[in-house]
Amino acid sequence: MCKCHQSELHIDDINQEWLLMWGAKDLRDAGHLVDVTLIAEGKKLKPCHRLRVVLAASSPYFRAMFSNNMMEQNLDEVELQNVEFSSINAIVDYLYTSKIVINDDNVQSIFTCCSMLQVLGLHGKCKRYIISRLSIYNCIDVYCFAKSLGSIELQIESFRFIASRFCDFVKTKDFVELDKESLVDIISSDDLLVEKEETVYEAALRWLSHDVQNRSFMISEILSYIRMPLLCHDYMNECIVKEDALMNEPQLKEQVHATAMYKSIKTMWDQSEKRKLSTTKEDVKSNSLTESTTDSIVTTATAEAKTSVKNTEQVLTTRLRSGMKTETVLLFSNGKNTFLFDPIKNKYYHGDSSSSDAAGLKSRSDRLMPVMKNAEIFATRNGTVYLLGGLEIDKEGSSSALRCKMFVFDLKRLQWSQRASYKSPRCMMGIAELAGSLFVTGGKQLSIGCGVSTVSKYNYDDDVWTDFTPMPLQLYGHGCASLVDRIYIFGGKTTEKKLSTDVYFLVNGSNAWCRAPSLIVPRFLAGCTTLISEHGGKQTETIYIVGGVGDVGLLKSIECYAPSCDEGWNMFGEFPSGRCAQTVTIVGGKICVVGGHTT
Template sequence: MYQLWKDKELCDVSLSVEGEIILAHRIVLAALSPYFKAMFCSQLNEKKKFQIVIQDLNPQAVKIIVEFAYTGSLDVTEDTVQVVMQTATMMQIPAVEKLCSSFLVKNLHPSNCLGIRDFAHVMACFELKDTADKYCEENFSEVSQHEEFLKLEVEEVIGFISRDSLKVAKEEEVYAAVMRWVAYDPERSKDDVSLLMEHVRLPLVQWDFLIKEVSKDKLFVTNKDCRQYLQQARAFQASSFHPDLINFAFNEAITRSQPRAFFSAADRLYLIGGESASREILSEFESFNPFTNQSKQLPPLPEAKRSLGAAIVGKIIYAIGGATISGSSRTVHAFDIDKQQWQSRGSLCEARSSVVVSVVGGEIIALGGHGSEGVLSSAETYDVELNSWSLLEMLEARSMAAAAVIDFRLYLCGGYNGCEDLQSCHVLDTKVHQWSHCANMLEPRSLLGAAALGNRVYVAGGCSQDKCLSSVEMFNPSTNEWTLVRSLTGPRRGLGLTAFGDMLFAAGGHDGKTLQGTILKYSPHTNEWSCVGNIITSRGRFGFL
């Protein structure tokens, strides 16, 4: 039939679309489309006519659909797909609609996803609409930089920025998107700024950004509502140091202080496994809410472990390696935050206790540790999609170390090499997987904590030649220098250290005499540590993130 059509043989109908003639066979068109079947099989005048005039349709789209009737193959481009889909909808050809929808899904881009979403809504193609909307949500920072977003009505912008599920790494990205929308058409947006800022979660932006960027924008000087939102955000953050402000901050800004779901899923701090005061290996798993300073028990780790590594990718927490009652372990478990369930994952290539674990660009890296034959000089990278590990060499063997990540550079600090506590710090450029040296820490440390905050690396506590440390050091990559900052409130080894917002949090550990159950918070703005809560199970040498 296709060859007959190509050769214009035995064609019994001529479609005239805007003056363009398309020859075809009635039986083929009727088999394809109820629209044509009704035309050729009813008592309409077109039943007996050879040439039929088709009104209000695009000739190129009709020709593409006629060719599909013979070949089953749809030849569309970004320029033609929408008009073909519209034509297929009118002609009641679901197969063509589905192929067009699939084409649009494959070609979703931050510059066109809003237009595709709106087109799908008009076409009542709800599956495509939902897919495009989800794409916009998951790529919001990029989408908000394109003209489609900048031309949205204020209600549509609010529809996005009010979502808990908006996939942004930090609230500063939402603020920047709103300010771009405002700047695109200042006259249009002058009356809508306060409506938008009501849904920007200013209490969650970093203090420096709040003071140096937000508070200096003229909107927060001239607009009364925006000025109030700024005051609430400042009060909320300052309430950590001035408790008399806490009622004002929480009562007025509570809805804007709730983290979005994709803030690295870190609306909590998590403590996994570890060891008790009697050196019992633990499976206990708990979270700590930095906004309410409350701890919560979570489903226990399937296997009791100490000296394990922990990482979070998306909304999955990984508990990696560690030591069980049988010795160093290769096992990996993953906890789904939404489902509140643990599952097994691909095992490490080598058993590792006292292992360091970090995440760089969505890739998990497990470094060093103690294996079956002593301290390890290898690392492993984990591919989340393939659920598999691959080996990577380090510059020297070390366990009981700590690491922090700035951009794509991982700083591996201190540790123990089997003979002595280490003072050295090595840097892994994860883009090329190459190691280099940076300045040594001011003193040797093993069983320390490390975290990155504001383009600085912090190390805290640990031990040096059996001495338990309370000192804290800060590394500036730009100057390659370590400097001392305010010490912990007491010595701690085997502690956890992590960054949340623009603060550091230290938890647990051993002071040389007893285990600690307090959680400390450090502000780089005041250079002060303060106790903000307690963990449910006092522990040391645990996974912390």
């Protein structure tokens, strides 16, 4: 070759890796160059070309077996113990083809086999699949399964799910059938998402009463994990102190006594800190005490109270559960970028516990998420956040292949995971929550370009959409409000493009929409929210509607309606400027309005 300018060609051909893998598969299928045969459950796997090399390269377990002078290194057949044939066969196929089908029926078996044989890549894929399929109906099985295998991450994720859905999980049959060890793991956790300790106490009683004959001797032990200082004073007196069967338990009686002492001492401590034992200079003068002497008395009394409280805390658990110290934040997302905002602290949070103030806003970007324009975002009472919108078209591209993607948000990781797609793509629909299910009402259907009356119901645990009773009207751009036992729809635009004042509601357990008092002003694309207030021990739910588009343009008027008062809609002041398509929510007991259009 003639000498010219020296050059180099660096080749990194991914196709060669595929050629090597598929060449090995062809040799295996033909039974050529076989070096070892695996046996599981008495059945032989298809003989494999250079299987020792493939297994050793994919698994530290097999690398040790075939390269450290182990007996199996020179055997023509190797029998694997405690391994299901179907699982190891699927895993070997995967190693040769990179293809495998994982489903609810085989994932635990394949995951177990991967754990034992240390097939790390597939092990991680199985783990992520199991986590994505967690529900209140399988979470405890997954938790126990993870504990048995020593899979720490899977154990943490399944327990985190149980803790976050505790209020729902305790209503299932699986909860009352828990073994004692698992129950204690749960009710002793700081991570339970409960607002009141009474919820944990009642759950423990439900578990005990499910099998009184075999569990009655555990009463003291199980209830020792209840954080009695967190119970309401009246509740503890009515439900524990006055129950002879409970107070006959010596350990429980001692716990109740320690709680009463703790609360009494803590009250004295708080009062001494707040009022300095109500000692004033006049008291000092009348009792011939100097200020320094008074300060000494106050300091001593406060110190004694603090010491007594700390000593009592050594016997009692006074730490708040996770749900008792939550903060209300606003979540903003277009799918691709997501961040949280605390309006009280004026702080943005964008993942990994990092934060910045309003001037230094940064968002958490998810490269796997699309940018979803005009998507609907909705938060349930338990904090679950849904994002609904965007189009999904399969490879065939048929009109029936259109889907409306839905994602659910992990608040701790600031990450979205996809759920079952909504089959009827639309925009300007209403979303509400009732009895733990999500309802999507009406909207403008993209395939036909006009409003519809259809209603769909989504069950989170089954990840399934079902059809529900249609609305009385074909509407889009209407408001939708969630109350404890019912949902309301109001306003919007009809297929004739007329603004509506009609209001309808659906009661939990019913399939029929009922008429409610009409709006004062017809509204389209108005923002709405529900505020729960308490007066004299009675809770009142009030719906607030802000702005929207009226017959003469943008509105700034506000209407409110309290169904329990049966007084119809009332005008409630005005917003500073006309606005539509804004988000309205409640933060710290105050109505908060975000975004929208002003022109």
